Amino acid sequence: MVAEARRALWLYRRLLGAQVRATLQYEADFWIMSLSAVLVQAVGVVFLWAIFRSIPEINGWQFWEVVLIYALVVVAEGLSVLVAQGAWTLAVTVNFGQLDAMLLRPYPPVLQVLSSAVGMNGLGNLVLGTGLLIAAVRHVDVSWNVGRVALGLLLVVAAAGVKIGLNLLTNCAAFWLRSPYSMFAFSMHSFGELARFPVTIYGLGVRITLTVVLPYAFMSFFPAAAVLAHGPARWLGLLTPVVAIYCLWIGTTVFRYGLSRYESSGH
Amino acid sequence: MEMVHARPVTLIQVAGLRKVFRKPEKAPGLRGSLRHLLQRRFSEHVAVDGIDLSVAQGEAVAYVGPNGAGKSTTVKMLSGILVPTAGQVLVDGLVPYRARVENARRVGVVFGQRTQLWWDLPVRDSLELLRDMHGLGAARYRETLARLDDVLGLADLLPVVARKLSLGQRMRADLAAALLHEPRIVYLDEPTIGLDIAVKDRVRSFVRRLVADGTTVMLTTHDLADIEDICRRIVIIDAGRVVYDGDLQSVKDTHVRERSMSFELAAGLPGVDRIAARLPGAQVRAGSDDRELTVTFDRMTLGAREVLAAVLAEAEIVDMHIDEPAIETVVRKVYAGQLRPEPDGGVDRETVS
Numbered sequence: 119m120v121a122e123a124r125r126a127l128w129l130y131r132r133l134l135g136a137q138v139r140a141t142l143q144y145e146a147d148f149w150i151m152s153l154s155a156v157l158v159q160a161v162g163v164v165f166l167w168a169i170f171r172s173i174p175e176i177n178g179w180q181f182w183e184v185v186l187i188y189a190l191v192v193v194a195e196g197l198s199v200l201v202a203q204g205a206w207t208l209a210v211t212v213n214f215g216q217l218d219a220m221l222l223r224p225y226p227p228v229l230q231v232l233s234s235a236v237g238m239n240g241l242g243n244l245v246l247g248t249g250l251l252i253a254a255v256r257h258v259d260v261s262w263n264v265g266r267v268a269l270g271l272l273l274v275v276a277a278a279g280v281k282i283g284l285n286l287l288t289n290c291a292a293f294w295l296r297s298p299y300s301m302f303a304f305s306m307h308s309f310g311e312l313a314r315f316p317v318t319i320y321g322l323g324v325r326i327t328l329t330v331v332l333p334y335a336f337m338s339f340f341p342a343a344a345v346l347a348h349g350p351a352r353w354l355g356l357l358t359p360v361v362a363i364y365c366l367w368i369g370t371t372v373f374r375y376g377l378s379r380y381e382s383s384g385h
Numbered sequence: 386m387e388m389v390h391a392r393p394v395t396l397i398q399v400a401g402l403r404k405v406f407r408k409p410e411k412a413p414g415l416r417g418s419l420r421h422l423l424q425r426r427f428s429e430h431v432a433v434d435g436i437d438l439s440v441a442q443g444e445a446v447a448y449v450g451p452n453g454a455g456k457s458t459t460v461k462m463l464s465g466i467l468v469p470t471a472g473q474v475l476v477d478g479l480v481p482y483r484a485r486v487e488n489a490r491r492v493g494v495v496f497g498q499r500t501q502l503w504w505d506l507p508v509r510d511s512l513e514l515l516r517d518m519h520g521l522g523a524a525r526y527r528e529t530l531a532r533l534d535d536v537l538g539l540a541d542l543l544p545v546v547a548r549k550l551s552l553g554q555r556m557r558a559d560l561a562a563a564l565l566h567e568p569r570i571v572y573l574d575e576p577t578i579g580l581d582i583a584v585k586d587r588v589r590s591f592v593r594r595l596v597a598d599g600t601t602v603m604l605t606t607h608d609l610a611d612i613e614d615i616c617r618r619i620v621i622i623d624a625g626r627v628v629y630d631g632d633l634q635s636v637k638d639t640h641v642r643e644r645s646m647s648f649e650l651a652a653g654l655p656g657v658d659r660i661a662a663r664l665p666g667a668q669v670r671a672g673s674d675d676r677e678l679t680v681t682f683d684r685m686t687l688g689a690r691e692v693l694a695a696v697l698a699e700a701e702i703v704d705m706h707i708d709e710p711a712i713e714t715v716v717r718k719v720y721a722g723q724l725r726p727e728p729d730g731g732v733d734r735e736t737v738s
Contacts, residue, residue, distance in 0.1 A: 125520075132517055140505035143546075219501035221466045222563075224489040225518045378468045378482075381406055382461055 129225055133233035134201065141236055148238045155242030159192050162314070163250065178349065179316045182257035187342040189250035190277060191314050194337045196243025197278035198285060204234035205285040205369075209300040212292040212376075215383030228373050232286065260346055273341035276359040280337040283365025284310070286373060288332070293376030310334030318351070329354070336361040393441035396570055396601050397463065402472035404433040404458050404625075432458040434625030435472070440603065442569075445596040447612035447633065448605045449715075450622040456605045457496075459622070460572050463603070464494045477569065490519065493568035495559055497575035502547040508558045509543040512565060519566040526565070533561045536591050553584035560591065571595060574605045589615065609641075609709060621715070638685070640718040645681040645708050646692055647672075651701035654678065663695035 142148060166188060170181040179187075208231060211217050220230040260266070288303035295302060312320065313328050313335040320328070328335040336358050342348075344355025410426040411417045433455040440446055450456050461467040462474055465481030465488045474481055481488040494501075502511040516526045534540055537557040542550065550558060556576065564571065573592065577585045585608075592615050596602050604612060612619065612633065619636055621629040629636060653675035654660075660678070661669040667682035678700075680692050689707060696702060 129517060132514060136503060136506055136510055136514055139510070140503070143505065215499070218461070218466050218496070218499065221485055222464060222489055222492075222494050222501065223515065223518050224486045226486065380467070382466055 126226070126229065130229055130233050133230065134236055137234065137236040138238075141238055151237070151239040152242035155196075155239035156246045159243060159246050162188065177316050177318045180258075182254050183342070183346060183348065184315065185250055186254035186258060186346065187316070187338050188314055189247050189254055190274060190342050190345075191338040192243050192247030192250060193274055194277035194281050196240040196247055197275070198240075198281040199237030199243065200240030201278075202232040202282040202285065203237035203240070204230075204232040205282065205289045206300055206303070207231070207235050208289040209292040209303075210298050212380065213296055213298045213383075217377075217380055218382055221377075221380075227377065228286070228370050231373075232282070258346060266345065270345045273344060273355065273358050276362040277337040277341050279362030280333060280358065280365050283362065283367075283369040284332060284334065284337075286369030287365065290369070290372045290376045293379050306332060310337075313338045315339070318349070333361050333365065336365075393443075395439050396442045396444075396477050397438065397440035397603070398473070398475040399436055399438040399459075399463070400473045402433055402436040402438075402459070402462060402474060403431070403470045404455070404462060404467060405470045406430045406432055431625055433462070433469075436622070436625070436627055438620065438627070438630070440601060442601055443596075443599050444618060445602040445604065445616045447616040447619045448603055448622070449607070449612070449619060452607075454622045455625040456622065457574055458625075460494070460574050460603070460605055464492060464572055465489070490566065491568055492570045492572065493563035493566070494572045495556075495563045495574065495576050497556065497573075497578040500547060500555055500559055501562055502555070502558055504548050505546065507544050507546050508539070508550070508561075511547060511558075511562060512543075515562055515565050521566060529565055529567060530561075533564065536594065537561055537587070553580050556580060556584065556588060560588065564595070568600070570601045570603075572603045572605075575607065576604070577606065577608055577611055585611075609715070636715065640715050642683045642685050643681060644684045644689070645679055646689060647706055647708065648678040648680075648696055648700075648702050649704040650676045650678060651703050652676065654700055660695055660699050663698065664692060667692065 163185070166181070166184060169176075170184070175181075176184065211220075211231065211234070217227070217231075220227045220234075223230065255262070285303065285307070288306040289300055291302040292300070310328070310332065311334075312324065317325050317328050317335045317339050325335075329340075336355075340351055340355035341358045342355070343351035344353075344358070346352070406429070407427045408430050409421055410428045411421045436455075436459060448456055448459065458467065462469050463476060463481060465485045468482045476488065477491050479488050479491075481492075502508060503514065506514075512530065521529070530539070537560060539557065539561055542554050542558050545554070547555065547558070560576070576592070577588050580588065589611060592602060592604065596615060602615070604616060606612060617633055618631065619629065619633040620627060621636075654671065655675075657669045657671050657678065660680070661667070664680065664682065664687065666686055667680050670679050670681075671677065672679060678696065680696065682692060693702075693705075
């Protein structure tokens with residue numbers, strides 16, 4: 119069991135590595151993607167800064183605390199596109215019948231899909247996110263000790279797991295919608311961006327959706343609240359690893375269900 | 386002493402296999418598409434309609450039929466890509482779509498229309514990734530690769546990125562990728578489509594060797610020449626059903642009797658009657674130009690040599706060729722023969738392409 123999991127993980131790294139090599143064939147792409155990732159996220163920070171110039175706090179959250187939430191999203195997003203960008207290729211893979219080849223190889227199809235692309239923009243995200251994280255950590259009023267740092271690291275990884283699970287889940291729409299575009303998953307992703315702010319500012323419907331239905335808030339607001347020990351949300355934030363496992367499980371389950379509907383192409 | 390006869394082991398067992406696809410019913414044009422958004426109507430398309438099939442270990446089966454007959458859909462169900470709508474599939478004791486990973490270790494599949502290599506990687510990287518997925522040891526990998534290289538000539542392909550390969554090169558690389566783990570069962574879906582004669586020959590002799598080594602092969606093709614020296618058994622399907630399952634030679638004897646020879650003559654012929662008189666039972670037609678001539682005959686009653694002699698006696702030949710019937714013609718004849726019990730009832734007028 120353990121040996122098998124280890125082998126699966128090793129193969130996953132092999133497949134990702136192959137994608138990195140394939141991607142690096144296009145050097146210009148790499149630099150443009152990384153740079154644009156930094157730009158996109160930096161624009162968001164400028165936006166935050168502009169808001170906080172006119173209002174000193176949002177629902178009891180100070181500027182640097184919100185930057186910390188933001189940084190967490192950027193890092194988790196960066197991790198997810200680096201190690202599991204393949205979820206976003208599902209629309210094309212499924213609708214052009216390219217899943218065939220994956221179903222003929224002795225390695226779980228879901229892992230082949232997830233490892234089938236590497237988002238090099240993830241590196242840009244990681245650089246900017248880490249910078250923001252360091253800046254935020256220096257300004258927020260929290261006493262740091264080993265336990266808190268460890269918790270922070272665990273929650274960042276779990277937050278990435280949440281995002282990967284949700285990416286997989288929403289992109290599985292490709293099995294039902296026969297279009298080679300990931301519009302559905304992308305609109306869900308955009309909706310998830312709402313969780314870059316303290317979700318307490320939203321109405322009940324949005325809050326429930328972001329917490330329970332598509333728990334995007336667990337890749338940003340809740341884990342940040344847990345690290346900052348800020349407000350009642352901090353207890354929920356401790357559940358992030360559990361939510362990550364749940365999201366990954368449901369993504370995989372829906373994927374498996376989708377596979378039974380897969381029609382290949384050209385019959 | 387008792388003689389023990391080794392009973393052939395059934396590797397592929399298919400019963401009542403069915404696959405139905407749902408197709409959106411749309412009127413043409415943008416208006417039709419928009420209307421479909423509001424009024425979603427679907428029609429069912431039965432691609433495979435109750436197929437029974439049993440293939441023994443070491444057998445080489447040609448699986449043929451016209452376009453859209455359900456060949457690829459069957460292969461996709463056998464290889465675990467598609468989940469059947471109904472019926473049973475058992476391949477080497479496994480239900481392919483339930484035990485995909487285990488099934489993938491035992492079978493090799495080649496689709497002529499689509500590559501299974503990693504598009505952006507050199508062929509060597511693709512093969513090494515497959516080696517690791519199959520968990521092949523370094524020694525075994527080297528050995529198999531050397532053997533494949535021997536027949537397929539891979540050496541010059543290994544450093545090339547898959548998307549830069551020509552069709553023939555890609556096919557050779559794809560064959561290597563599908564057979565690297567030395568599968569017991571190999572499905573080949575139109576492996577020679579679009580290839581030039583030299584590569585076709587190479588692929589054919591490669592498959593022949595596979596069969597000789599005891600691999601169970603199921604070959605889907607449009608090209609009668611592909612199967613002639615590879616398979617002894619032929620399964621013909623049409624509209625999702627098996628219309629014939631049996632010996633290849635007897636199909637050819639009963640349904641591929643008609644052959645035609647076309648001639649280009651040095652000078653125009655005033656008429657074809659004199660040649661026709663020399664060849665009773667054959668059809669002799671002038672082409673669009675009176676220097677062209679086509680003789681269609683039953684190869685069981687007349688030989689190519691006699692036809693050639695008859696034409697030579699009346700005219701000077703510049704060029705000639707013999708047309709082999711395409712698999713579609715055979716299928717149509719078999720099918721027509723099944724529907725109409727009287728021998729050669731309505732098939733005489735069939736043109737042989």
